[in-house]
Amino acid sequence: MELVIKKRSKRRWRMTVLFTVMATVLAVAAYTFLVLKHDPALVNLGERLWPASVEHPLGTDHLGRDVLTRLLLGARLTVGCGLLSLFAAVIIGVPFGVVAGFKGGLIDRIFMRIADAFLAFPDTIVAIVLSGLLGPGIENLLLAIVLVKWVNYARLVRSTVITERRKDYVTAATINGLSPFGIMRKHLFPHIIGNVLVLANLDLGKIILLISSLSYIGLGAQPPAPEWGAMLNDARPYFQSNMMLMIYPGLAIVFVVLLSNILGDYLRDAFDVKKEVES
Numbered sequence: 001m002e003l004v005i006k007k008r009s010k011r012r013w014r015m016t017v018l019f020t021v022m023a024t025v026l027a028v029a030a031y032t033f034l035v036l037k038h039d040p041a042l043v044n045l046g047e048r049l050w051p052a053s054v055e056h057p058l059g060t061d062h063l064g065r066d067v068l069t070r071l072l073l074g075a076r077l078t079v080g081c082g083l084l085s086l087f088a089a090v091i092i093g094v095p096f097g098v099v100a101g102f103k104g105g106l107i108d109r110i111f112m113r114i115a116d117a118f119l120a121f122p123d124t125i126v127a128i129v130l131s132g133l134l135g136p137g138i139e140n141l142l143l144a145i146v147l148v149k150w151v152n153y154a155r156l157v158r159s160t161v162i163t164e165r166r167k168d169y170v171t172a173a174t175i176n177g178l179s180p181f182g183i184m185r186k187h188l189f190p191h192i193i194g195n196v197l198v199l200a201n202l203d204l205g206k207i208i209l210l211i212s213s214l215s216y217i218g219l220g221a222q223p224p225a226p227e228w229g230a231m232l233n234d235a236r237p238y239f240q241s242n243m244m245l246m247i248y249p250g251l252a253i254v255f256v257v258l259l260s261n262i263l264g265d266y267l268r269d270a271f272d273v274k275k276e277v278e279s
Contacts, residue, residue: 015266022259026083029075038066040073041224049242061231061245062238070226071248077138077227079256082207085142086200089149094196096150097157098184102165111154118151127210131219138211138227141220145207156199157192164191194267201264205257212253228253 038056044064052059058067100111118126130144164170164187173183212229214220221227223234228249235245 011266011269015263015270018259018263018266022263025075025079025256025259028072029079032072033076036069036072038069040065040070040226049238058248059242059244061234065224067245067248070231071228071252074226074228074231074249075252075256077221077225078208078211078229078253081138081142081211082204085145085149085211086204086207088142088146089203090153090196090200092146093150093153094157094192097154098161098188098192100154101158101161102180102184102188104162108158111158115151115155118148119155123148123206124210124213127214128219131214136219136222138215138221138225141211141214145210149203149207152203153196153199156195160191160195161188164188198264198268201260201267205260205264208253208257208260 042065044060047056047060047064048062050056050060050064056066056068058071061067061070096111100108126148127141127144130147131141134140134144165183170183170187173187178186211220212227212232215227215229216233218233221230223230231249232246235242235249239246
């Protein structure tokens with residue numbers, strides 16, 4: 001018993017540390033622009049490819065722009081856009097899943113056909129096709145990601161609702177006269193929230209990778225936007241002469257994605273979510 005308590009205490013401590021680090025990343029992304037002293041878009045060819053110094057702690061890029069400034073503001077664009085698209089996908093997907101799972105019948109069949117159409121191809125392929133059709137730009141990229149991701153949340157919520165509505169306590173609530181909305185709010189949403197929260201944490205890393213990779217090939221953020229994937233693409237011709245220009249944004253992407261995935265794993269264990277979340 002004492003060993004179990006120690007393990008739980010250690011797990012809680014690790015989750016607290018991880019959430020603190022993630023909150024720090026989000027705070028940096030949201031408020032760093034208030035204290036930065038360099039213009040991320042200001043071109044100064046006289047200072048191009050400068051090494052690290054007191055004035056420029058991470059040096060300058062090929063256009064003389066401060067790398068640290070662009071890296072920190074890139075967090076606001078990359079992570080912020082990832083959270084925005086994730087929030088939109090959840091807001092769209094959860095109601096669809098609740099209605100399809102609770103009502104069933106024709107509504108459920110129509111939803112499943114739509115979901116099958118979106119899931120016939122990998123997310124990345126669909127996002128690339130949609131971004132190409134809509135045109136380059138971060139707004140179109142976010143729209144493409146939302147169109148790809150909402151189905152995952154709708155399917156997860158639908159399966160959760162179908163599983164729970166067949167249980168005795170939901171039948172008892174219905175017999176006692178509780179309205180469908182009351183059943184959803186009181187009995188179904190507590191089960192939905194945990195599953196959606198876990199999937200959202202696991203999805204955040206995937207979405208950040210998607211934003212960065214599509215920006216890298218020119219379908220996302222456009223110059224001079226300080227986005228991490230676009231920064232990787234800008235630094236590619238200078239890899240041999242100044243490899244750190246690529247390493248800095250690459251490490252930032254890896255760090256945030258790993259942090260998101262580890263948090264998702266801990267939340268999955270905490271909520272005892274089934275493996276269907278990972279599918």
